[in-house]
Amino acid sequence: NAGVTQTPKFQVLKTGQSMTLQCAQDMNHEYMSWYRQDPGMGLRLIHYSVGAGITDQGEVPNGYNVSRSTTEDFPLRLLSAAPSQTSVYFCASSKTSLATTGELFFGEGSRLTVL
Amino acid sequence: QKEVEQDPGPLSVPEGAIVSLNCTYSNSAFQYFMWYRQYSRKGPELLMYTYSSGNKEDGRFTAQVDKSSKYISLFIRDSQPSDSATYLCAMGVSGNKLVFGAGTILRVKS
Numbered sequence: 001n002a003g004v005t006q007t008p009k010f011q012v013l014k015t016g017q018s019m020t021l022q023c024a025q026d027m028n029h030e031y032m033s034w035y036r037q038d039p040g041m042g043l044r045l046i047h048y049s050v051g052a053g054i055t056d057q058g059e060v061p062n063g064y065n066v067s068r069s070t071t072e073d074f075p076l077r078l079l080s081a082a083p084s085q086t087s088v089y090f091c092a093s094s095k096t097s098l099a100t101t102g103e104l105f106f107g108e109g110s111r112l113t114v115l
Numbered sequence: 116q117k118e119v120e121q122d123p124g125p126l127s128v129p130e131g132a133i134v135s136l137n138c139t140y141s142n143s144a145f146q147y148f149m150w151y152r153q154y155s156r157k158g159p160e161l162l163m164y165t166y167s168s169g170n171k172e173d174g175r176f177t178a179q180v181d182k183s184s185k186y187i188s189l190f191i192r193d194s195q196p197s198d199s200a201t202y203l204c205a206m207g208v209s210g211n212k213l214v215f216g217a218g219t220i221l222r223v224k225s
Contacts, residue, residue: 097210106158
């Protein structure tokens with residue numbers, strides 16, 4: 001089982017460039033989300049989706065866009081990269097409401113550096 | 116002030132020791148609580164989930180929740196070098212959003 005697959009694993013951008021982080025899951029999970037992880041800050045929720053066509057903002061959504069056209073895919077777009085977006089990005093999915101099991105399945109992360 | 120506070124460590128213990136990891140929180144609306152383990156350069160994985168105050172045991176791991184004190188703990192008995200990782204507490208109000216602590220780095224020395 002592939003689980004949650006993120007690409008690319010590493011990326012270096014210049015300020016102002018745009019890019020898309022890809023996330024795909026093969027577990028037929030309705031819930032998908034994007035987090036960023038920074039030293040001393042823990043994981044912070046950027047955007048999430050409870051199903052195809054439905055997305056909502058998390059704690060730190062500014063500068064990021066998402067869409068959910070299929071159950072499997074949940075790409076994260078950086079519109080105009082800034083050095084403050086240097087971080088490790090994690091995509092995560094869940095089969096049920098987080099209140100039921102608390103279980104998020106995470107990808108291995110995408111390390112982004114913005115110069 | 117952060118909603119969830121967690122000492123970042125690192126916490127260094129000898130093999131076989133009992134480890135205590137803790138988080139405090141300020142939002143009394145949090146209903147469910149989790150501990151995730153994250154190995155270096157990997158994504159976090161769920162270790163323990165609890166929905167109420169009290170203790171929950173799973174093998175060498177015990178999760179404890181005290182809602183009156185807004186305090187949760189994870190105890191690891193007979194710690195092993197393979198337990199060396201970052202431990203993240205997490206908690207939620209509704210089913211769609213989790214708030215994570217900053218994580219505690221644990222090192223178990225053989």
